[in-house]
Amino acid sequence: MIVLWTQGVAVVAWLAFFAVSGRSFVAPAGAWPAVVGSAGLVVGMNTLLARASARGDISVVGPVFALSPVFTVVPDAVLSGTLPTPLGWLGLALSVAGTVSLSGGTGRGLRTLFARRDALDALGAAVLLGMVAAVDRWGALAMGPPSYLVCSHGATALLTAAIVLAVAPNGLAASVRPAALVTLVGHGLLGVSGTGMQTTALTSAPAAYVNAIRRMSALIAVVLGAALFREPDLLRRLAAAGLAGAGAACLLFAR
Numbered sequence: 001m002i003v004l005w006t007q008g009v010a011v012v013a014w015l016a017f018f019a020v021s022g023r024s025f026v027a028p029a030g031a032w033p034a035v036v037g038s039a040g041l042v043v044g045m046n047t048l049l050a051r052a053s054a055r056g057d058i059s060v061v062g063p064v065f066a067l068s069p070v071f072t073v074v075p076d077a078v079l080s081g082t083l084p085t086p087l088g089w090l091g092l093a094l095s096v097a098g099t100v101s102l103s104g105g106t107g108r109g110l111r112t113l114f115a116r117r118d119a120l121d122a123l124g125a126a127v128l129l130g131m132v133a134a135v136d137r138w139g140a141l142a143m144g145p146p147s148y149l150v151c152s153h154g155a156t157a158l159l160t161a162a163i164v165l166a167v168a169p170n171g172l173a174a175s176v177r178p179a180a181l182v183t184l185v186g187h188g189l190l191g192v193s194g195t196g197m198q199t200t201a202l203t204s205a206p207a208a209y210v211n212a213i214r215r216m217s218a219l220i221a222v223v224l225g226a227a228l229f230r231e232p233d234l235l236r237r238l239a240a241a242g243l244a245g246a247g248a249a250c251l252l253f254a255r
Contacts, residue, residue: 002187003046004164007157009188010195014150026147034139034148038132039155043163045128048121056118063237064113064122066244067095069212069251071130076207079138084208084251091212091250098244133211137202145199153195212251 018025028035052061070092077083084092113119139148201210 002184003043004157004160005184006188006191007042007153007160009185010153010192011150011157013189013192014146014153017146018150023146025150026143028139028143028147028151031139031142031148031151034135034142035151035155037135038139038152039159041128041132041135042152042156043159045125045132048125048128052118052121052125056116056121060113060116060237061118061122063098063241063244064119065126065129066098066241066248067123068126068129068133069095069208069248071127072133072206072208072211073130075131075134076137079134080141080207082206084206087253088206088209088251091247092208094247094250095212095244096247098240098242098247130208130211133202133207136199137207137210140199140203145196145203149196149199209251212248 017023049061049065052065073084073092114123136148136152139152142148143151198210
């Protein structure tokens with residue numbers, strides 16, 4: 001339901017932007033594959049991420065999810081013809097090293113980490129997010145961020161609505177209750193600004209770089225895991241997440 005409302009509110013907000021600004025809408029034309037692909041990837045990513053967060057340790061899920069820039073490089077190179085600079089490659093390497101450290105080392109420790117269901121779900125979400133960033137960059141370059149966002153949010157909302165009606169039709173009725181509605185609409189409005197800034201940034205920098213800066217939230221996830229849920233081993237996990245954050249910083253300066 002959160003995904004459905006977030007996407008629906010975003011469509012309304014961008015339509016209002018076009019109405020107020022008088023800006024011309026650019027039809028997708030050859031960018032339709034980006035619109036459709038983004039919708040499917042976003043739904044899959046959010047499903048895996050929600051399942052990982054619900055069943056596991058967020059100080060593991062957050063840093064593993066921070067690997068998504070690694071999975072952006074190849075699709076971004078294929079779709080937009082961009083590759084990281086040497087400093088960018090260093091940033092990606094640091095992100096990987098941070099996740100290895102999170103597992104307690106290499107070899108057996110890493111295998112132990114990815115034997116966890118929550119870590120595997122987070123890794124799947126990271127792969128899909130990496131692909132989403134590359135697809136969104138391609139679409140935004142072709143159509144311009146506002147036009148692309150109207151189409152991609154709209155397609156995602158329609159796909160999510162179809163799934164909700166098929167799987168949990170009662171949930172849609174429950175979501176329009178006043179208390180839930182305020183929360184869902186507020187969440188959607190916050191998402192509009194963040195997605196808009198991210199998509200605009202994708203038109204001026206490689207997708208892996210933009211994606212990596214977003215993943216700085218891994219540091220916050222570790223702190224929240226300890227503060228709210230008393231998750232153990234804070235210092236080691238914070239150091240590992242910090243290493244991944246250093247990788248994101250390298251990607252920022254590599255632009």
